[in-house]
Amino acid sequence: MRRLNLKAAALAALALGTVGACAPNPIVARDPVPAPGPQDAFVCDSRPLPLNAFDTACDPARRPPPETVLRSKG
Numbered sequence: 001m002r003r004l005n006l007k008a009a010a011l012a013a014l015a016l017g018t019v020g021a022c023a024p025n026p027i028v029a030r031d032p033v034p035a036p037g038p039q040d041a042f043v044c045d046s047r048p049l050p051l052n053a054f055d056t057a058c059d060p061a062r063r064p065p066p067e068t069v070l071r072s073k074g
Contacts, residue, residue, distance in 0.1 A: 039063065040060070041060070041062070041063050042058045042059065042060055042061060043058065043059050043061045044056055044057065044058040044059075045057050045058075
């Protein structure tokens with residue numbers, strides 16, 4: 001009878017351990033560095049290196065201001 005109780009206790013502990021292992025709220029990872037905005041632009045140049053590697057250099061680029069277009073109904 002004692003062996004049956006030990007097996008039942010071990011099974012109960014295992015079942016409760018798997019249920020208790022889940023977090024109550026989902027964990028959402030956030031990037032500490034925000035993504036660049038639409039006004040940011042970069043010019044990148046890549047060159048291949050041995051063993052499937054690449055060397056990449058990116059420099060900020062200025063975008064021209066948007067053109068203003070005026071239209072009239074007539």
